[in-house]
Amino acid sequence: MRVMRLGSPQKLENLVLGDLDDPGAPAAGEVRVRIEASSLNFHDYSVVKGMLPTEDGRIPLSDGAGTVEAVGEGVTSLSVGDQVVSVFFPHWQDGAPAIGDFSTTPGDGVDGYARTIVNRPATWFTKTPKGWSAAESATLTTAGLTAWRALFVDGSLKAGDTLLCLGTGGVSIFALQFAKAVGARVAMTSSSDEKLAKTEEMGADFTVNYKSNEKWGKAVAQWTGGTGVDHVIEVGGPATLSQSITATRIGGHIHLIGVLTGIQGEIPTANMMRKQITLQGLIVGNHRQQRDMIKAIDATGLKPVIDKTFDLSELASAFQYEADGKHFGKIAISI
Helix, strand or coil: EEEEEEEECCCCHHHEEEEEECCCEEEEEEEEEEEEEEECCHHHHHHHCCCCCCCCCCCCCCCCCCEEEEECCCCCCCCCCEEEEEECCCCCCCCCCCCCCCCCCCCCCCCCCEEEEEEEEEEHHCCCCCCCHHHHHHHHHHHHHHHHHHHHHCCCCCCCCCCEEEEEEEEHHHHHHHHHHHCCCCEEECCCCCHHHHHHHHHCEEEEEEECCHHHHHHHHHHHHCCCCEEEEECCHHHHHHEEEEEEEEEEEHHHHHCCCCCCCCCCHHHHCCCCCCECCCCCCCCHHHHHHHHHHHHHCCCCCEECCCCCCCHHHHHHHHHHHCCEEEEEEEE
16 A cells, blocks of 8 residues: 655655555454545644654654544444544543643654555544545644634634634634634735635635735734734744734633744733733644534535645645645645
8 A cells, every 4th residue: 555654854855655564454442444635734744844853754644534444343433434534632532631742643753644544543533524525524633623622612702703813724714614604703814915815705804914014913903993803813923923912802812823933932921911811822632622523514514625635646745835835725635
């Protein structure tokens, strides 16, 4: 079966396509899954670029979706023929956050889904939304669940609330879709007017180009009448956090889910304290939260936005496409 491995040193040029022995029948508690699709995240890019060191020969990609081909003894949650999608933290099934690193995350601490077949515990997967393709389902593991947890588990977003989403990557586009589905109002930022126009077509209520308007935080606050937004999906980190604080209302909630501009920097603590803002970091979510998200998707008929699909053999090109910021929404990988 096909497999993509990451050589040493970690860089795009050292992604090597090869063959892997068939794992055979699943053991007790396991399922055999034919992986049909994955999708790219900044976390995956960080691994293949060496920003997150991993073992030589690691199989990348944290997202995986496909079909159950066999079940091991004792498995009752899944059956042969089920369409399934992986979870980001396989050992975090429920409850409060239980892990603060990526030691158990597929594609990072353990081998991921850039391969044709895996035998893994049944608890490493959930069923997919009804009627979704494998490529569509693979967008949920990281990006979809991050947006879901931020808005509805940690943030309690409701109809009439205001939300600011930074950029037009996978998490922000999912957040836009989820928020509009419950009747919230959404502001979007981007450096591309073309991408902002696409978000308007999807229901965005306000857009601002952060390249042409460096004080975009103030512009977003003015859109709300001067009070500021209730929630912010903050993907940038140190270089954008100050503007996000400006855009947020007194008592608002900033969901820190990304570090695209770096892993450390200055925080305007006085302004954040004055406005009594909750700044919460989060990394994806647990098994139960993923199941809850999928129930909501089934109820609303929501569909993900996939910008482009690459074959597994083109994985390096797919990552370069991501790094160049050309995508709107998700990039899918056909396994």
